[in-house]
Each structure stands twice: as structure tokens, then as C-alpha cells.
Amino acid sequence: MKENSEDDKIYIVQRICTMAALVLLFVPSVNPARICGLIGKNISLFTAGTSYSSLCENFKRAFDKGWVGTLSMQVVFLSSLLICIGIILAGLGVCITLGSLKLKQLGNFITMAGGIISLISCYGLHWAAVDIQGTSKPDKVEPMMPQGIWYFIIFSVLIVFITIVLLIRTPKPEKEEKYSMESKYKLFFMLLPFIILCFVFCYLPLSGWRYAFFNYKAGDVLTGDKFVGFKWFIYLFKNESTRNDLIRVIKNTLAMSGLGLATSWCAMAFAIFLSEIKNVRFRRFVQTFTTIPNFISWVLVYAVAFSIFSTDGFLSSILIKLGILDKGVNFLMSSSHMWLKMLAWGMWKGLGWGAIIYIAAISGIDQQLYEAATVDGAGRFQRMWYITVPSLIPTFMVLLLLAIAGILSNGMDQYLVFENSYNTDYVTVLDLYVYKLGVNSGKIPLATVIGMAKSLISVVLLFSANSISKVIRKESII
Template sequence: MKNAALKQYKKKKNYKLLLWLLPFLVFVVLFSYVPLFGWSIAFFQYTPGSSLSAENFVGLKYFRQFFMDTVDMWRVIKNTLIFAVLGLVTMPLPMIFAILLNEVPHKGFSKFVQSITTFPNFISWVIVYSLAFSLFSTEGVINSILMGMGIISKPTNVLSSTSAVYWFQTCLGIWKGLGWSSIVYLAAISGIPQELYEAASVDGAGRFQQMLHVTLPGIAETFIVLLLLSIGNFISVGFDQYFIFQNPVTLKRLEVLDLYVYRLGLINKSYSYSTAIGMIKSLISLVMIFGTNQLAKKIRGNSII
């Protein structure tokens, strides 16, 4: 009787948890799955305000146009791939930062550094642009200091420099997300048994050797999972940052795939073509996610999905 009552209690508790989860499931369905019905306009010569039944069915016309638009499309894909590769190359930085932060003996100071580095994640890209403009524009603080010290003879506007676009935007992204991205690694480090560090210390391992042989292997699996997920979202490099920082000089190098879809759909009003590009992008991301899932099975022995 006690076992039956315990099972009944657990069922009721699980139902309550499901009820708490229900609003979030409804939110996901409404904002992630219901809009997928809008993909149908990619197969029609769509005009806003009219029903699809009154529009001309064009089939795969806009999908073929995606592969035939060799001028703009390949430039946009090149920009997207460059930013994606730079993102993968700099991906170990939050892990390294978390390891170094964990080694700070004064926990109060480490908490302070963690808070300071996490704060930029919550700053809008509009505010980031204002800060960057006040620092790096022609009349910004950096140019004023360098000219005052006689290091440079004329100011350089980094925000309008085509040669600095890729590394400058990557550095801004690192500054904004370094502390926030390191949180998951700090959580993984906290889960490493302290007995491993004590055993390594008894064996004569110093702090650097403990980092190398205990901490790093302890969070390696976390890094692999995040790396594989990043590969799955390889062509989704973001929109807000590049939309805010674009200008007529840097647009050709800042226009990534998401920004290109926005320009086609909402500015040029090519709704059907932009929808087709969005579909292709989503399908490529889906293939890459399942591909990385299979890769995870071979590397880790189990999948991430």
C-alpha cells in the first residue's frame, strides 16, 4: 500500500511539473513553429495583403535564384563564413578565461572580475556602438590620445575602415560575450572532485600542472559539446551587431546572411526570395546539427540530441 501511495504521489508531482512547463511549450510553439507556415510564400510570387490562392505559383524559382545570384550571394556567404570561422577560432577563450579565473586565490576578487566581464553581455549593441564611436571614431578618445602623444599624425576611423572590419567586430564580440560564455565552464570546473586536485598535489603537481592535467580534462567534454553545437549553427553568426555597425563603407564586408535576408525582405520587399533564402539557411543548419550529432557519437560515444 505504501509503494502504491508513493507512486501515486510521484505521478501527481510530475503532473504539476508538466503544468509549469506548459506555458513555455505554448510559447515555443507560437513563436517557433507556427511562423513556419509562412515558408509557403517562398513558392509564390507573393504580394503583401493578398492571399496565396490569388498569387502565382512559381515553384522553386527563388531557390534557383539563390544559386544563380553569384555576385551578391557569394560575397555575403564569404562574410558569413569569415565571421563563423573567427568565432570558432576564438571559442576556446571563455574556457581559458574560466580556468584562469578559477585559479585566482582571492575569491572575492574573482567574483568581482566575473561580474565585470559578464556585465557587457546585458548591454545593447546600440550602447556598444555608442561606446565604440566615442573611443574609436576620428574624434574619439583613442585618436585624441595617440595624436596628443605624437604617435600618429592623423586620426584613423576604425569604424569606417574596411581592413579592420573582421578583427574589430570579432574583438567586440569577444569583449561582450567572454564573461557570459565562461559561466558554463566555471560550472563544469566546480563539478570536478576536489580529491583529484589533492591527489595531484600529493604527486607533486604544481598549479599549472593541475590546470593542465585535472581542470582541462575535466571540462574538455563540455567544450566539445559546445563546439559541436556551434558548428551546427555555423552560418548563424548574428544580426544585431552587424546591423548596428554597418555603414556605406563597411557594408560590403559586414553584410552577413541574416543581414542580407533582412535587406531583401524588409527594405527591397522581395518577400518570397528572402523567405527562400531563410529556408535554405535553416535547412543547412539542420543538416549541420544532425551531422555534428553523428560526429559526437563517434567522438564521445553518445549523441548531443
């Protein structure tokens, strides 16, 4: 029994080592494959081992002039790939050791094999690093000894060593024992790939927030001397042009969201009035065709707008025919009433769809209420106002609270497609501003600062909305 608990401790060390090695695969700054300055600073070992083209991105000249042999790069690629495979194998093996005795043995063998593979491949990288030092153009190729290789050697040796210890200590399983694992771990390992995917695409980007504290340009690598603390946060408010931009952008954002909030009752009204129509066919017809715009993208909405409002579009040609205009006018190029126009397009796209949830809620209202009200002499509008509206208010409140929580996130598609040089001052919302600042102008730290503030405020708003809902409705919305 005592031995067992000691074994468990060794297993924990083994798992931690393997996990650490797995994580290191994805960290560009310890990439052991970066044996010369030509290899990108942002390439992690995993990228180096899986994509030969991104590994050799900058090598065209070096290959052509013969500064670097293709062989040594191929060795680098192959070694990186093998290290990745080895460490992933070790990871798998470590997972398997959670099972029965027989699985433990198998898992340890796999882990050991993985560790040995990555250890041998480390030598391959070392060979390539030595080989590349003999280049004829050291100032262009910048050969270097990758420091990261030591981490991988240390971890591989540790993994192999611990696994051997475990293999010796683990008693031999009986011949007839089966491979089996507790179902809680089995199910967890089925879930694990999805957890990893979720982590990589939803949690890993959070590490990008560090760019807000550095002097960073695309393609740079982050080093300690580029750390600037809260410089960008202060810059955002101190610098006059960004401050003015920001004020304008926030004004636009709040105006658009505010208009959206102020008209959010429209979907409810739409549903209520639609339910007043007694002809089922007509009702279905309306419902079918008003929902279509919701399913086309904003680009297509712009295509629609283009076909109607552009210089040779529908409206121009009609107005010319009526003699009101003599030449086509591109109505999309005007900057007047942009907020209202954007609201109108939002309504055109979303009103019919937004009404569906209310229509469903209306069909759930007890018909006896209406009959009773009719007997009491309530007219049509009274029934609508005193029965239908109050029954829809809970749904309305939930949607309203969620909309308030999302007040800073208008999305950028709509504004991106409708934006042009005339109206840009009125349609640039926060999301679009971040996109233009970061992707178009390459001011990554500044854009990150804004995005970060936006995310944090949004989360706070969401939780406030949730607690308001908990107090008022005794029910949470998230």
C-alpha cells in the first residue's frame, strides 16, 4: 500500500514533466529548431515540425546561393517532426498509465519510446546547428546555438529516466489481465481532444494580451527590453489624434447600440401585430419572407443595397424615369443620417427573425385569458396591451439585458461593408476601429489595449446584467 502511494507520486512527476514538454512544443521562444536567424522568431517547434514551407520561408536566397544546404534544413524539419511525435507519444503513454496494471506497463513503454525518440532527434538538431555554422555567409544566415534545445534534452532525459524507474517498480501484470481503465478517465480522454481544441482557439489568444504592454510590430519577438508597462494605455488618452478617434468611435458605438436598444421593442410589436392577422396563409407568407434577410451575410446585404441604391441601381433609374434626377446618384456614398441608415439595415435584416421568438411565446399564451377578457368587454387593443404584452415582457427583458451586456460589441461586418471614405466618421464602431488599427495600420499594441478593455468591460456588463436578472427574475440568463 505504501509503495503504491510512492508510485503515485512518481507518476505525478512523470505527468508534469510530459505536460511541460508538450507545452514547450508550442512556445516559439524556446524553439530548439531555430538554429539560425533566418528562421522566423514566431515559429514554434510544432510549426517547424509540421510545416516545411513556413520553416524555410526566408531561405529562398540562401538555398539559391548555396549558403545553406537543403539537406541541413531537411534534417531540421525531420528532427523537429520526430521530437513532436516523440513528445506526443510520451503524452499518450502517460495518459494510458491511468489504467490497469497491464495498461500501465504498455503506457510506460510508449512513454519511454517517445522520450528516446525525442532525445535522438535533439541530436539531429544539434548536428544541423553545427553543420550550419560552416556557412559561407555567417552575417546573412546568422547561425546560432538554440538555447531551447537544452530544455528538450533535460525533459526527455527526465521522462526516460522516470519511466524506467516506474517500469522497474511496477509489478508484472498477470497474463490473463485485460487492458481496462476506469470509465471516468476513459470518458475524460474521449473529451480531451475537444478540450484541447477549445483551449487552443479560445483560451490561448488570451496570452496575446501581453502585446498591450510591449513595443511590438508584426514579426517581432517579445523581449524584456521592449516592455513598456502601461505606455499604450496612457498614449491612448494623451495622444490627441487617438483620443479624438476614440471619442468619435465610442460615440458611434453607443449611438448604434443605443438605437438598437431603443428599437428592440419593434420585434415584439411585429410579432403582436402579426398575430392579429387571422389569415393563416398570409401570416405564413409574411413570416417566411421577412426571415430570409437574416440568413444572408452582411456582404450580401451590401450587394442588395448596392443593387437598389448605387449609381445605376433601382432607385436611381426610377427617379430618372420620373424626371426627378437627370443623372444617377450613388446614395451609398452620402454621409447623412448614417446612424439611422445603419439601424434601418439592421432592422431589415433582423426584424422578422427577432420576431420568431415572440411569435412562439404568443402561441404559448393561454387562450382562456383572451376569452375571459372578451367576455369582460375588452376590445382588441386592450387585449393586446393587457394580456399579450405582459406575457411577452419576461422574454423581452432577457433579450434586453443581453443586448445591454453586448452594448460595446456591434460586430464589424455591417460597418465594414457599408463603410466608405464619405461616411467613415459615422460608421466606425469599436470593433471596426480595432480591426483597422491592428490589421490595416499594424498598430498591434494599441489595438490590443482597446480590445482588451472592451472584452473586460463586456464581461463585467454581462455579469451585472446577470445579477440584475437574478434579483428581479430570480433566474440567471447565462
